[in-house]
Amino acid sequence: MKFVKMHGIGNDFIFVEDLENKLVEKESEIAIKVCDRHFGIGADGLVLVRSSKNCDIQMTIINSDGSKPNMCGNAIRCFSRYVYDKGFVKGKEFSVETGDGRKDIKLNLKGEEVTGVRVFMGKESYKASDIPLKEGLEEIINFKVDVCGNEVLLNTALVGVPHTVIIDNEDKFKTNFGKNIEKLEIFKEGSNINFIKIIDKEHIIVRTWERGAGETLACGTGACASVAILNRLGHVYKNVEVTLPGGKLNIDLEEEGIYMTGPGEYICEGEIL
Template identity: 55%
Template sequence: MDFYKMQGIGNDFVFIEDFNNEIQEECELAKKVCDRHFGIGADGLVIVRKSDLANAKMVIINADGSRASMCGNAIRCFGKYVYEHKIVKDLKFSVETGDGVKEIEIILEKDKVKYVRVYMGKPSYAGADIPLVNMENLIGKEITVDGKTYKMTTVLMGVPHTIIFQENEEYDVIADGSKLEKLPMFKEGSNINFVKIIDKTHIRVDTWERGAGATLACGTGCSASVVVAKKFGLVDNIEEIFVKAPGGELVIEVLGDDVHMKGPAEVVFQGKITI
């Protein structure tokens, strides 16, 4: 099977094409190819398919075999992939995801893809959307787990993200994130983002992703973190906020209720894998 390995500021994915829907047991395939010792190694598997709703369809499966409805870094890589492989021809096109149809814009520099800009949709704090168990919302609420208190806000930004601002206490992404991901209040689990405000236009985000663990970047998590930081007045109410993740930087634009993400995507290598 032919594959491409791609990364978006350190969040890495294996890309394969399946235009005739021939792949069986795709969740098991994801676990195999994403294994960093016995496979290619990645945070997730991305399958490129035809769509009846958009110009192309993105299916993403986490490294542990669980399905994800949306991933910001993956969809930037997806945009670059389908453009450079001439699956789409225009600089603006649509992609079907598990979170609906997303609008993509390719930004060129000297005829090369420099950035991919993605319309991420509108955030929701509604407990039914996230979904939360018997909770109308989770906004600025203090939750104590194993004697440690966390002030948490959860928002749906394609997938559920819980935001914790690092103010007077430092958090460990692995130790704290793995503990909070599957709290009983989260019906389907939650990604956990630890956010540090650098200044009024810059923040840092470290993310524990459900199904993948601590990653070098999370596009939906960076988007959600900006949305919540704006809600609490922790950053300026301007369009562009710069977000630093361990793997690099993204630009998040909030235009009213609409969220856009802009950043790079790179091909790491290509090859064949026996399955």
């Protein structure tokens, strides 16, 4: 089974072509095995390239623990470059089917080389039923909780997956904060946690704790959710540069929804024995 390994500003993935869906029953087992950084290839997730009846191509992502998120911003940028370079799609604009629905892609090209990927991520949702939140809550905006003896304000939105933002805590990031917040009973299915430092209205720094996985070098959906929430609260403009531990993303809020622009880079290729 041939593979290609790529990364989106440090968030790394193993790509395998499965156009005929032959790996469906074993995909979680395969992901756990190949993503192991000691006994496998090592990656944050396995991404499968599949045919789609509704879009130009389909992306299926499985986390390193075998779970299946609906969407991953860094993965879809890498995926978009991969399927263009391999000839699975034609032209610099195409659609990708994901667990979070259709995503429209526009590639930045220099000649035939992909220099960046712009993804339409859709609109954020604050609805309790979408995130989902426990009964009795309509949304989480400036929601006070006690975490490890500290009073913290939470703000939560869904951008493919649930994301909670904590402002001005990026430089005070503590592992136990993310671990404790993601499991709060207000979240029915947990939440990713984003610790934010606002530089100015056009630039923020984000560190993300992914539910069940820990801190990551980059999170595209987290960057999108962070900008959307901060804009709603009046802290940033609609066009923001987001600095993450692994690199930078540009997030643009338009009337129709959120656009994310950033790179997708190759690491290596080989064969899984």
